[in-house]
Amino acid sequence: MAQMNMIEAIRSAHDVMMDRDSSVVVLGEDVGYFGGVFRCTDGLQRKYGEHRVIDAPISEGGIIGAAIGMGVNGLRPVAEIQFADYIYPGFDQIVSELARLRYRSSGDFFSPVTIRTPCGGGIRGGQTHSQSPEGIFTHVTGIKTVMPSNPYDAKGLLIAAIESDDPVVFFEPKRIYNGPFDGDPEKPAVSWGSHPKGEVPEGYYTVPLGQAEIARAGEELTIITYGTLVHVAIAAAEATGVDCEVVDVRTLSPLDVATLADSVKKTGRCLIAHEATRFSGYGAELAATIQKECFYQLEAPISRVAGWDTPYPHAFEWQYFPGLKRMSAGIRRVMEAE
Amino acid sequence: MNSKSRLQIPRPTARPGEKPDFSYLDLSPAGSIDKPPIDARTRDIEHLSGGLVRVLDEDHSAKGAWNPNFDANQLQVGLRWMLLNRVFDERMWQIQRQGRISFYMQATGEEAVSIAQGMALRPGDMCFPSYRNQGLFMYRGVKLVDMMCQCLSNTRDMCQGRQLPIMYHTKTGNVFSVSGNLGTQYPHAVGWAMASAIKGEDHIAASWVGDGTTAEADFHHALTFAAVYQAPVILNVVNNQWAISTFQGTAAGQRRAFAARGLGLGIPGIRVDGNDFLAVYSASLWAADRARRGGGPTLIELVTYRGGPHSTSDDPSKYRPKDEWLSFPLGDPIERLKQHMIAEGHWSDARHESLVDELRTEVTAAWKEAQKHGTMTEGPWLDPATMFDDVFAEAPRNLDSQRRRMLEVERGE
Ligand SMILES: Cc1ncc(C[n+]2csc(CCOP(=O)(O)OP(=O)(O)O)c2C)c(N)n1
Numbered sequence: 001m002a003q004m005n006m007i008e009a010i011r012s013a014h015d016v017m018m019d020r021d022s023s024v025v026v027l028g029e030d031v032g033y034f035g036g037v038f039r040c041t042d043g044l045q046r047k048y049g050e051h052r053v054i055d056a057p058i059s060e061g062g063i064i065g066a067a068i069g070m071g072v073n074g075l076r077p078v079a080e081i082q083f084a085d086y087i088y089p090g091f092d093q094i095v096s097e098l099a100r101l102r103y104r105s106s107g108d109f110f111s112p113v114t115i116r117t118p119c120g121g122g123i124r125g126g127q128t129h130s131q132s133p134e135g136i137f138t139h140v141t142g143i144k145t146v147m148p149s150n151p152y153d154a155k156g157l158l159i160a161a162i163e164s165d166d167p168v169v170f171f172e173p174k175r176i177y178n179g180p181f182d183g184d185p186e187k188p189a190v191s192w193g194s195h196p197k198g199e200v201p202e203g204y205y206t207v208p209l210g211q212a213e214i215a216r217a218g219e220e221l222t223i224i225t226y227g228t229l230v231h232v233a234i235a236a237a238e239a240t241g242v243d244c245e246v247v248d249v250r251t252l253s254p255l256d257v258a259t260l261a262d263s264v265k266k267t268g269r270c271l272i273a274h275e276a277t278r279f280s281g282y283g284a285e286l287a288a289t290i291q292k293e294c295f296y297q298l299e300a301p302i303s304r305v306a307g308w309d310t311p312y313p314h315a316f317e318w319q320y321f322p323g324l325k326r327m328s329a330g331i332r333r334v335m336e337a338e
Numbered sequence: 339m340n341s342k343s344r345l346q347i348p349r350p351t352a353r354p355g356e357k358p359d360f361s362y363l364d365l366s367p368a369g370s371i372d373k374p375p376i377d378a379r380t381r382d383i384e385h386l387s388g389g390l391v392r393v394l395d396e397d398h399s400a401k402g403a404w405n406p407n408f409d410a411n412q413l414q415v416g417l418r419w420m421l422l423n424r425v426f427d428e429r430m431w432q433i434q435r436q437g438r439i440s441f442y443m444q445a446t447g448e449e450a451v452s453i454a455q456g457m458a459l460r461p462g463d464m465c466f467p468s469y470r471n472q473g474l475f476m477y478r479g480v481k482l483v484d485m486m487c488q489c490l491s492n493t494r495d496m497c498q499g500r501q502l503p504i505m506y507h508t509k510t511g512n513v514f515s516v517s518g519n520l521g522t523q524y525p526h527a528v529g530w531a532m533a534s535a536i537k538g539e540d541h542i543a544a545s546w547v548g549d550g551t552t553a554e555a556d557f558h559h560a561l562t563f564a565a566v567y568q569a570p571v572i573l574n575v576v577n578n579q580w581a582i583s584t585f586q587g588t589a590a591g592q593r594r595a596f597a598a599r600g601l602g603l604g605i606p607g608i609r610v611d612g613n614d615f616l617a618v619y620s621a622s623l624w625a626a627d628r629a630r631r632g633g634g635p636t637l638i639e640l641v642t643y644r645g646g647p648h649s650t651s652d653d654p655s656k657y658r659p660k661d662e663w664l665s666f667p668l669g670d671p672i673e674r675l676k677q678h679m680i681a682e683g684h685w686s687d688a689r690h691e692s693l694v695d696e697l698r699t700e701v702t703a704a705w706k707e708a709q710k711h712g713t714m715t716e717g718p719w720l721d722p723a724t725m726f727d728d729v730f731a732e733a734p735r736n737l738d739s740q741r742r743r744m745l746e747v748e749r750g751e
């Protein structure tokens with residue numbers, strides 16, 4: 001076991017897979033010589049060569065389109081999009097091609113592309129470095145959507161994503177690259193060093209796609225969330241003294257309905273939280289699913305905590321970010337409801 | 339030829355620790371490129387995209403047909419604005435380093451682009467800038483204090499705290515809102531220009547992207563529309579050799595000049611010494627006149643060098659030689675104009691020094707004033723309730739109720 005932050009864990013996942021499988025190639029803006037603006041691919045080009053770690057032109061549509069072609073021709077591309085906020089020029093390639101290739105060719109063609117991209121706010125990045133567009137991707141059938149909340153999962157899920165023959169969009173909450181974040185920007189930054197999920201095996205392992213995890217066991221209320229907000233939810237459970245069970249969705253699509261439903265059936269109460277905007281957000285799918293699965297066990301209406309329905313405002317980052325206050329208020333709201 | 343296909347890996351000529359090498363840059367002597375009439379046919383002026391239009395010579399004289407023959411006053415105006423751009427950038431960089439703004443980007447070494455092109459355009463012409471065109475905002479009348487307030491996201495911020503520093507805009511000055519997404523505004527410039535033609539007006543549009551951004555599809559969308567409709571627009575590629583860590587070859591700049599990107603569509607290209615204030619002005623005025631008289635679009639490549647880090651988040655020592663800028667054969671635009679003015683007898687080192695001092699004082703005064711409208715740590719503060727404004731022309735119900743909810747949370751309810 002080694003101590004790793006999320007960046008090191010992601011780098012290690014690349015390293016392990018490039019070493020095991022010569023068909024794994026990496027491409028993206030600044031990923032090669034420089035090692036990525038967040039350093040997630042640092043050292044890979046030196047180790048595996050310029051034919052396997054490719055500095056791409058600034059063209060997200062080109063990166064994803066070319067990755068699809070490479071995948072069709074037997075490679076296993078891992079494409080980095082520098083920020084999730086810049087993935088949209090590649091959206092047509094994802095929706096019209098990557099997601100449907102297998103279906104429309106009756107399984108004769110497919111492309112096992114993994115698209116990694118940093119997402120989320122809390123870094124004073126303004127509206128073009130803070131978005132959480134995962135809900136746009138979960139709405140597209142034929143691609144898997146993943147968002148880890150810690151280094152251990154990041155590495156295991158990324159390896160599983162690279163091995164998956166289905167395309168995966170892999171969101172990395174950049175606020176927790178260097179340490180868990182409980183939603184209070186006033187507190188000094190914490191590193192992954194003291195966190196159990198900062199213990200990461202150096203070699204190969206997977207965290208299977210499609211499995212949620214109980215991040216904190218509890219009896220009174222279930223908080224279903226993912227990414228940075230897993231840590232906010234755990235902190236809010238402590239702050240409110242409510243015995244919350246925090247479920248980390250990890251793979252947003254396909255969804256592990258059983259783990260979520262079992263938890264809500266046990267607690268009878270459900271709060272859903274994400275950083276992304278609320279309206280038509282991924283939380284709406286979660287709420288509908290829980291309502292269907294757990295209707296007779298629910299003791300209170302399902303409630304949501306989410307980003308406001310505005311672009312991410314630079315100056316009002318902490319009024320925008322669904323932090324400890326809003327998470328705690330959400331917990332109380334669900335506990336007080338009859 | 340090989341017996342097998344092979345992958346080309348574009349590599350810069352020098353990496354950290356190596357000797358800078360700009361031998362790949364094709365240069366033409368000052369004054370050597372002809373200046374065609376503005377109604378020349380594209381096919382007759384293809385050579386302009388391969389040469390390098392230069393006016394300022396090594397001996398600091400101004401040469402050739404592209405010399406705009408500026409008088410002392412015009413030269414001083416240009417020098418003053420370029421220097422202001424530089425001095426402002428230096429100060430804002432320091433301010434970011436002190437943690438007093440969250441982010442900053444300089445235009446160091448590229449000041450001639452914004453200032454000379456700003457001077458070549460008319461006030462009614464619409465500019466669609468990149469994030470390195472702060473000089474254009476200054477030249478078009480945005481006060482330094484207002485630019486600083488934007489960077490501070492304070493109560494006088496033109497963006498009301500909604501945007502990262504440097505994402506300025508000026509409606510009255512006709513400079514569009516800077517976008518963080520690369521290349522997206524290139525087609526906007528073309529559309530704006532088409533509208534100008536549809537309305538029968540003689541305003542033109544201009545837009546700027548970097549060498550790296552030419553790879554984006556939006557770049558090509560813009561060129562296609564500009565060519566098809568012969569839109570009155572100037573499309574600029576600021577080739578500062580680097581796009582964060584990748585050199586211009588990663589956008590295929592080593593194969594053929596960016597100025598030639600439009601030739602296949604029939605768009606004339608001019609490759610210009612981007613650090614030659616006089617050449618940039620002249621080439622831009624030529625393209626503006628051509629567009630205004632129905633001659634359609636021009637693609638201008640401005641060959642320059644990004645003198646500083648990409649942004650305050652960047653560390654260029656990891657990917658390029660530290661002193662590379664010093665070896666750049668086209669030098670520094672400010673120094674070159676200054677030397678020309680001295681050679682012409684219009685200027686002196688002493689006057690230069692006192693101008694720098696004067697501009698520093700101006701910037702210091704603006705910073706003092708800006709802070710009165712709020713800083714990152716001290717009020718006055720913007721009202722967070724305003725974050726819900728302007729999402730729509732009229733706030734729908736979900737936003738109204740979220741605004742109320744946000745205020746309750748802030749009050750601790
Ligand atoms: C669509 C999009 N993709 C990626 C980025 C991240 N990014 C910001 S600036 C930059 C490099 C741009 O280089 P260039 O076009 O040469 O302009 P320069 O910074 O050199 O002026 C990149 C990749 C972005 N802002 N938008």
Ligand SMILES: [Mg+2]
Nearest residue numbers: 548549580581
């Ligand atoms: Mg550039």
